[in-house]
Amino acid sequence: MSVLILAEHDGIALNPAVNHAVTAAQHWGMPVHLLIAGNDTNVIAQAAAEISGVARVIRVDAAHLEHALAEDLANIVVALGRDYQVILGVHGAYARNVLPRAAALLDVAMVSDAVEILPGNTYVRPVYAGSVYSTVQNDEAIQIVTVRSSRFKAAGLGGSAEIVTFDAPPAFGKSRWIGRTHQHSDRPALGSARIVVSGGRSLGSAEKFDAVLTPLADKLDAALGATRAAVDAGYAPNDIQVGQTGVVVAPDLYIAVGVSGAVQHTYGMKDSKIVVAINQDPDAPIFQVADYGLVADLFDAVPKLTAAIH
Amino acid sequence: MKILVAVKRVVDHNIQVRIKPDGSDVDIAGVKMSINPFDENAVEEALRLKERGIATEIVAVSFGTAANQDVLRHALAMGADRALLVETESELQPLGVAKLLKAVVERVQPDIVLLGKQAIDDDAGQTGQMLAALLGVGQGTFISSLDIEGDEAIVTREIDGGTEQVAVKLPAVLTADLRLNDPRFVKLPNLMMAKKKPIETLSAAELGADIAPRLKQVKVSEPPARKPGIRVNDVQELIAKLHEEGMLS
Numbered sequence: 225m226s227v228l229i230l231a232e233h234d235g236i237a238l239n240p241a242v243n244h245a246v247t248a249a250q251h252w253g254m255p256v257h258l259l260i261a262g263n264d265t266n267v268i269a270q271a272a273a274e275i276s277g278v279a280r281v282i283r284v285d286a287a288h289l290e291h292a293l294a295e296d297l298a299n300i301v302v303a304l305g306r307d308y309q310v311i312l313g314v315h316g317a318y319a320r321n322v323l324p325r326a327a328a329l330l331d332v333a334m335v336s337d338a339v340e341i342l343p344g345n346t347y348v349r350p351v352y353a354g355s356v357y358s359t360v361q362n363d364e365a366i367q368i369v370t371v372r373s374s375r376f377k378a379a380g381l382g383g384s385a386e387i388v389t390f391d392a393p394p395a396f397g398k399s400r401w402i403g404r405t406h407q408h409s410d411r412p413a414l415g416s417a418r419i420v421v422s423g424g425r426s427l428g429s430a431e432k433f434d435a436v437l438t439p440l441a442d443k444l445d446a447a448l449g450a451t452r453a454a455v456d457a458g459y460a461p462n463d464i465q466v467g468q469t470g471v472v473v474a475p476d477l478y479i480a481v482g483v484s485g486a487v488q489h490t491y492g493m494k495d496s497k498i499v500v501a502i503n504q505d506p507d508a509p510i511f512q513v514a515d516y517g518l519v520a521d522l523f524d525a526v527p528k529l530t531a532a533i534h
Numbered sequence: 535m536k537i538l539v540a541v542k543r544v545v546d547h548n549i550q551v552r553i554k555p556d557g558s559d560v561d562i563a564g565v566k567m568s569i570n571p572f573d574e575n576a577v578e579e580a581l582r583l584k585e586r587g588i589a590t591e592i593v594a595v596s597f598g599t600a601a602n603q604d605v606l607r608h609a610l611a612m613g614a615d616r617a618l619l620v621e622t623e624s625e626l627q628p629l630g631v632a633k634l635l636k637a638v639v640e641r642v643q644p645d646i647v648l649l650g651k652q653a654i655d656d657d658a659g660q661t662g663q664m665l666a667a668l669l670g671v672g673q674g675t676f677i678s679s680l681d682i683e684g685d686e687a688i689v690t691r692e693i694d695g696g697t698e699q700v701a702v703k704l705p706a707v708l709t710a711d712l713r714l715n716d717p718r719f720v721k722l723p724n725l726m727m728a729k730k731k732p733i734e735t736l737s738a739a740e741l742g743a744d745i746a747p748r749l750k751q752v753k754v755s756e757p758p759a760r761k762p763g764i765r766v767n768d769v770q771e772l773i774a775k776l777h778e779e780g781m782l783s
């Protein structure tokens with residue numbers, strides 16, 4: 225038996241988080257296969273084959289797979305899945321869309337957002353916005369799991385997996401891709417950035433969010449993040465929301481600026497190595513998860529910080 | 535057009551849950567319970583489709599004990615036309631709920647099933663996708679906008695790195711993200727009126743679905759605590775600390 229990883233990509237490159245899932249997959253001590261479905265996956269498959277610890281890359285190419293519709297991807301996972309003991313994905317929008325569907329078709333339960341994999345098909349996962357960890361045992365014949373990638377090291381290069389192809393099942397045909405709004409940015413991707421600068425509602429407007437935080441992020445080569453309150457207010461785009469219902473990040477340095485620190489927010493950043501909080505309220509909960517707390521007016525402190533970094 | 539909305543009863547999002555002394559589970563006895571926030575967005579969106587003359591009937595359904603009547607009353611007070619309580623004392627997990635929902639869909643015959651994208655207690659985010667699979671229909675997950683054009687639901691999905699637009703043939707299963715809408719405030723007179731509306735109740739057993747839990751919770755625990763931090767007095771001190779940590783090189 226082997227482990228199958230539903231490997232996310234954007235048509236150009238593999239999501240770097242897949243390398244972390246490869247490490248998670250080593251837990252079972254079985255061969256690891258990567259499933260890469262898309263329209264023209266040749267280049268992506270070549271790169272995937274070089275990930276250390278991958279035994280086989282399974283390419284599934286078809287025109288109807290170009291936009292990774294959940295219905296079509298789930299059908300591929302189901303077609304291949306019965307030969308696997310474990311099916312893994314990275315806990316992000318891609319696998320969260322596909323794997324529950326595949327699980328139901330295979331009639332097995334699924335474990336979402338595993339932060340630890342223990343012996344005996346047992347997993348630790350956050351519940352209640354991460355304020356509690358639940359340890360669950362899964363006795364299903366096929367283990368379907370999404371993993372929190374930041375909890376597992378990235379597998380390196382140096383592998384030479386075989387690349388095989390698999391014929392795609394016919395298009396499901398009940399959903400149709402229309403388009404995509406890509407928030408273009410020259411910054412590092414939020415999910416894998418070494419430093420994240422995150423802002424809250426207190427920035428006051430989209431202009432100020434940009435004027436105060438962007439120069440700091442530029443100097444640090446950081447990704448920008450935001451609270452839900454800041455996103456809802458229109459200060460920042462939805463895809464940079466950090467938290468229970470947004471993105472989970474674990475950078476080396478997370479700088480929270482004018483962020484109160486609600487559990488729904490800290491869910492998404494508590495695993496960061498170093499947390500800095502700048503908030504004018506000395507009792508703000510964010511200070512409870514901060515390594516370095518500065519009680520200050522952000523409009524005063526952040527420009528000073530930016531100016532002092534070379 | 536008929537819309538079925540699944541509403542779950544969960545610990546209110548403002549409550550910090552406690553762990554039982556024996557670590558077997560969380561202790562939610564006597565804790566404030568509410569409708570799952572995402573499900574409130576789902577109800578709101580159904581109401582808006584009705585107000586736009588697209589939907590004709592909105593049915594709210596909840597699975598659990600008799601206590602779930604309160605979230606169904608909430609949905610009725612918001613404006614749902616009728617409510618269905620599927621009663622069971624057993625622990626429910628996403629696959630089981632999806633199977634129950636499938637049986638309800640077969641009875642109610644909705645054109646759209648709206649769910650929340652995730653329940654804020656188990657944080658699973660699975661039920662909608664599982665239901666779509668079991669029904670053999672298309673799915674629109676994590677949606678932040680919804681339109682109906684002909685026999686398709688046109689949705690905007692919140693995905694990593696942006697948003698995506700997808701058209702899904704009806705009947706379809708859709709799951710609501712928080713940015714889909716701002717749920718209306720429930721007025722007291724509406725809540726009083728909703729108290730008088732009947733809630734149809736059936737037992738889960740009647741639906742004949744296999745709802746046996748598949749995952750076994752071994753224990754619950756506190757997440758690892760971060761080591762206590764320190765306060766710095768000014769920006770200079772902060773910079774010095776970040777240098778010491780090797781963060782600014």
Ligand SMILES: Cc1cc2nc3c(=O)[nH]c(=O)nc-3n(C[C@H](O)[C@H](O)[C@H](O)COP(=O)(O)OP(=O)(O)OC[C@H]3O[C@@H](n4cnc5c(N)ncnc54)[C@H](O)[C@@H]3O)c2cc1C
Pocket residue numbers: 423424425426450451452453454465466467468469470471481482483484485486487488489492502503504505508520521522523547571572654
């Ligand atoms: C179901 C659900 C899911 C949610 N999911 C998420 C999620 O994924 N991510 C998320 O972030 N939130 C989420 N939330 C919302 C969360 O509960 C909080 O409401 C939100 O994180 C608060 O954002 P904020 O810190 O920007 O705003 P506020 O809580 O309003 O805090 C603003 C902070 O700024 C400080 N401040 C004000 N002015 C200044 C100044 N001049 N200088 C310095 N500091 C200043 C204040 O002291 C305060 O601490 C969710 C909520 C629910 C119910």
Ligand SMILES: Nc1ncnc2c1ncn2[C@@H]1O[C@H](COP(=O)(O)O)[C@@H](O)[C@H]1O
Pocket residue numbers: 540541542543570572573595596597598626628631648649650651652653654656657658659660661662
């Ligand atoms: N017991 C339940 N009763 C009604 N709806 C539910 C129940 N459990 C889950 N749901 C629906 O499924 C969604 C996702 O739940 P989950 O997969 O548990 O995160 C919720 O937002 C609800 O719409």
